[in-house]
Each structure stands twice: as C-alpha cells, then as structure tokens.
Ligand SMILES: Nc1ncnc2c1ncn2[C@@H]1O[C@H](COP(=O)(O)OP(=O)(O)OP(=O)(O)O)[C@@H](O)[C@H]1O
C-alpha cells in the first residue's frame with residue numbers, strides 16, 4: 001500500500017476536493033483498492049464521500065486510529081475512515097501522547113498494508129499533531145496551492161516549518177517521504193495569476209510537477225464544487241463543465257498515480 005497525504009497549512013486550496021476526486025479516480029477508473037482517512041474535523045472529504053455512497057464508511061472514526069491501537073478495517077475495496085469533530089480536535093492538547101498517536105497511526109497502516117493499494121490522507125490546515133503524524137507515516141506528500149502572493153510566500157513554511165516542514169520531516173523522522181510537488185489549483189486566467197505562476201515557475205520550478213507541456217495545474221471550475229456537493233466523480237457530473245474539467249484533471253491524476261507507482 002502506498003500512502004499519500006495532502007498537506008498545506010493554507011486553507012481552502014483544494015486538499016479535500018483533490019482527495020475525494022483522486023480516490024474516485026484510483027478506485028473507479030484504475031480499479032485500485034483505496035482507503036481514505038479524513039483527519040480534518042471540518043469533514044470536507046467525509047461528507048462528499050458519504051453522500052456519494054460509493055465507498056464503505058467504516059465504523060471506525062479516523063480519530064480512533066491515532067488515539068488507540070486499531071488493526072484492520074471492514075473488508076471492502078473502497079473504505080472511508082470518516083472525520084469526527086470532537087476527538088480530532090482534542091488531540092493537539094494531549095501533548096504527552098503525541099508520539100503514541102503517530103505510532104498508533106503507523107501500526108494501523110501496517111495492519112491494512114495488504115488490504116489496499118493506496119491510502120489517501122486528508123489533513124486539516126494547521127501545523128498540529130494530525131498533520132505531523134500523517135507526514136511521518138506517509139510515502140508521498142502533495143501540496144495544492146493557490147496562485148496568490150500569500151500562498152507563494154507560504155512555500156518557505158511548507159518546506160521548512162520547524163514542526164511540519166516537508167524538508168524538516170525528510171531530514172529527521174521520515175527520510176523516505178517523497179514530495180510529489182506543489183499543485184497550483186483554482187487557477188484563473190487573470191494577468192495577476194499568470195504573473196504569479198511565472199514567479200512560481202521561476203523560483204520553484206523543481207517543486208512543480210512536470211507535465212508535457214509545462215507543469216501540472218488545475219483550473220478554477222464550477223464542476224469541482226458541484227461534484228463535491230453531490231459526492232460524485234467529476235467525469236460523471238453529466239455536464240459540459242464536468243467533462244471539460246475532467247479533460248484537464250485526468251492527466252494530472254495520471255501523473256500522480258504514475259509517480260506513486262500504482263499505474
Ligand atoms: N479547481 C477548483 N475549481 C473550483 N473550485 C474548487 C476547485 N478546487 C477546490 N474548489 C472548491 O474550493 C473550496 C475549498 O476546497 P477544499 O475544501 O478542497 O480546500 P481545502 O484545502 O481542503 O480546505 P481546508 O484547508 O479548509 O481543509 C471548496 O468549495 C471546493 O469545492
């Protein structure tokens with residue numbers, strides 16, 4: 001099983017939308033066994049997947065796999081460990097148990113290693129134990145970003161934050177963590193965003209995900225919130241906007257799956 005965490009301390013950049021749609025892609029189109037873990041109390045991954053009724057929602061809430069020793073989940077090929085809004089929020093205050101939370105998560109993932117091909121973890125946009133634990137146990141990390149100045153300024157933190165910077169984690173607790181890269185999302189065809197993309201590719205070319213041509217990016221489209229609201233795969237939205245969006249998102253997802261070695 002390959003584990004991918006979506007992480008960025010910036011909120012609203014599309015982490016949850018990408019987790020949901022990537023899970024659908026990996027399971028429905030690539031026939032992979034997919035486990036989704038929603039570590040965000042906002043539950044923006046849980047709600048669409050629950051509504052869509054395409055996955056088995058586990059009896060185990062996601063907080064349990066950090067708080068307790070849990071091994072195994074329901075026997076199904078597409079399983080969601082749903083987020084909850086009480087236990088997940090309490091974890092940060094239990095500093096004395098933070099190491100245990102991370103090792104419980106690691107042990108849980110080991111227990112389901114043979115049952116799934118891919119595990120996707122959605123995180124909350126705070127530099128806390130949930131995000132740290134997810135980065136410590138993952139094989140890959142992907143960071144959606146918006147093309148505004150604050151987000152670009154935030155890339156330094158994304159890499160070098162003292163607790164959860166990706167480079168920090170790679171240099172210390174998880175040397176095998178592979179950074180798939182920064183994925184510009186909600187991209188708009190404005191001169192401002194074009195300039196920001198130019199700045200990003202000039203300064204951070206190595207962090208972007210190379211595609212032919214250019215770099216991976218996802219445009220702003222009504223198809224994403226509409227698919228999320230209905231809990232459906234974008235390509236099944238049944239609208240021109242959905243088909244157009246899928247034409248540009250599919251190659252990005254293919255690239256992610258190829259990088260993870262699952263297709
Ligand atoms: N490419 C896109 N085009 C249009 N809307 C999008 C796109 N990607 C995401 N969105 C919408 O933007 C909003 C924020 O996305 P999402 O909830 O996935 O971000 P997030 O990074 O998970 O946020 P948080 O940090 O709060 O968890 C949602 O309403 C989502 O449907």
Ligand SMILES: [Mg+2]
Pocket residue numbers: 015016017040042044045122123
């Ligand atoms: Mg989210």
